[in-house]
Amino acid sequence: MSSKVKVGIIGLGAIGNVHIESLRKVPDAEIAALCDGIPERLKSKGEALGCKNLYADFREMVKQPDLDAVVVAVPNAHHCDATVAALKAGRHVLCEKPMALNARQARTMVDTARSARKLIQMGMTWRQTAEAQLLKNMIDEGYFGRIYHLHLCMRRRRGVPGLGGWFTTKALSGGGCLIDIGVHFIDLVMWLSDNWKPERVSAVTYAEFGKRMRQYTYVGMWAGPPKFDGVCDVDDYASGIVRFKGCTLTFELSWAANIKQESYAEIIGDKAGVRAFDGNPMTIFTESSGRLLDVAPQYAKVAQFDVQAAKFIGAIQGKNPVPATGEQGLTVMQVLDAIYKSAKDGKEVPIAKV
Numbered sequence: 001m002s003s004k005v006k007v008g009i010i011g012l013g014a015i016g017n018v019h020i021e022s023l024r025k026v027p028d029a030e031i032a033a034l035c036d037g038i039p040e041r042l043k044s045k046g047e048a049l050g051c052k053n054l055y056a057d058f059r060e061m062v063k064q065p066d067l068d069a070v071v072v073a074v075p076n077a078h079h080c081d082a083t084v085a086a087l088k089a090g091r092h093v094l095c096e097k098p099m100a101l102n103a104r105q106a107r108t109m110v111d112t113a114r115s116a117r118k119l120i121q122m123g124m125t126w127r128q129t130a131e132a133q134l135l136k137n138m139i140d141e142g143y144f145g146r147i148y149h150l151h152l153c154m155r156r157r158r159g160v161p162g163l164g165g166w167f168t169t170k171a172l173s174g175g176g177c178l179i180d181i182g183v184h185f186i187d188l189v190m191w192l193s194d195n196w197k198p199e200r201v202s203a204v205t206y207a208e209f210g211k212r213m214r215q216y217t218y219v220g221m222w223a224g225p226p227k228f229d230g231v232c233d234v235d236d237y238a239s240g241i242v243r244f245k246g247c248t249l250t251f252e253l254s255w256a257a258n259i260k261q262e263s264y265a266e267i268i269g270d271k272a273g274v275r276a277f278d279g280n281p282m283t284i285f286t287e288s289s290g291r292l293l294d295v296a297p298q299y300a301k302v303a304q305f306d307v308q309a310a311k312f313i314g315a316i317q318g319k320n321p322v323p324a325t326g327e328q329g330l331t332v333m334q335v336l337d338a339i340y341k342s343a344k345d346g347k348e349v350p351i352a353k354v
């Protein structure tokens with residue numbers, strides 16, 4: 001491998017550009033190829049970056065002989081195909097969340113990486129925040145004791161992304177608020193508490209706003225404006241419980257609901273507990289010398305996408321482990337599949353080990 005890690009970007013939309021800016025800050029990385037289905041977007045980004053290797057088709061891009069790795073930042077329906085094509089061509093992959101449309105696709109990705117002897121890193125950027133890194137260290141050192149419950153809340157009052165576009169079209173996204181935003185915090189609390197053996201799930205999902213798209217009242221829209229002639233056939237609210245051996249996880253998620261907007265994750269152990277990731281400095285709730293004690297750790301914020309990019313390049317160079325593995329991504333997809341199945345069947349279901 002040459003001294004710089006040559007990376008191709010598949011998908012030059014909102015998040016593809018974030019990856020580009022983060023990779024440009026990594027001294028050992030070079031953006032060596034770009035791919036997008038929109039010709040003008042491809043051309044203008046190529047000109048802006050001085051990159052001449054431009055592709056409309058990722059299957060062509062992954063054949064570029066000097067490429068070491070790719071970032072997959074296309075809509076969810078293409079994550080599996082793009083990842084598998086890259087791995088088979090001998091490239092490492094940083095794949096955006098959710099890993100795929102379902103666990104079956106995720107399994108194909110993991111198996112392909114194993115036989116190609118290449119790595120998959122999942123785009124779980126919340127793990128790279130200063131709060132998450134600090135909590136992970138404290139949890140691993142035993143500060144929280146035995147963790148027996150996890151709770152997460154990601155409630156948007158009106159936050160459907162790109163109403164009528166690919167985000168709200170099940171065939172392209174795999175689902176709504178659960179697979180789009182829930183995946184972040186579900187992965188985060190499973191990783192923090194090191195719970196990778198989910199057993200059963202009982203959950204509900206609702207899809208209310210797709211029924212009345214033209215009446216959707218909102219202030220701002222990620223990936224907007226709405227396409228009223230498009231499709232919205234995915235969940236906009238999800239709630240439930242996931243059971244692990246010795247631990248439970250409850251969640252409440254919404255893209256849109258008549259409810260107060262808030263977002264946080266809680267970790268409850270027999271020695272300490274915390275509410276974090278709500279945008280405020282976190283407080284750890286514990287006790288000491290017979291008194292209840294609130295602990296306010298000090299930490300400097302970090303740019304999580306920059307850390308993720310540096311760790312991806314470092315993992316390829318063997319300098320650090322992969323910070324979010326394909327195997328973990330597969331387990332999270334198994335949980336998401338089970339949540340959708342439980343909601344559909346109207347009962348608790350076991351986690352299917354795809």
Ligand SMILES: NC(=O)c1ccc[n+]([C@@H]2O[C@H](COP(=O)([O-])OP(=O)(O)OC[C@H]3O[C@@H](n4cnc5c(N)ncnc54)[C@H](O)[C@@H]3O)[C@@H](O)[C@H]2O)c1
Nearest residue numbers: 011012013014015016036037038073074075076096097098
């Ligand atoms: N980590 C995060 O916080 C975060 C935030 C937003 C989006 N995402 C994820 O990133 C992915 C992309 O989301 P986005 O918001 O950037 O979407 P987007 O619609 O803004 O961009 C997608 C880009 O992919 C291109 N594209 C689509 N199909 C293609 C194909 N077959 N070949 C080549 N290019 C193709 C489109 O032309 C577009 O430029 C999604 O999986 C999404 O879930 C992650």
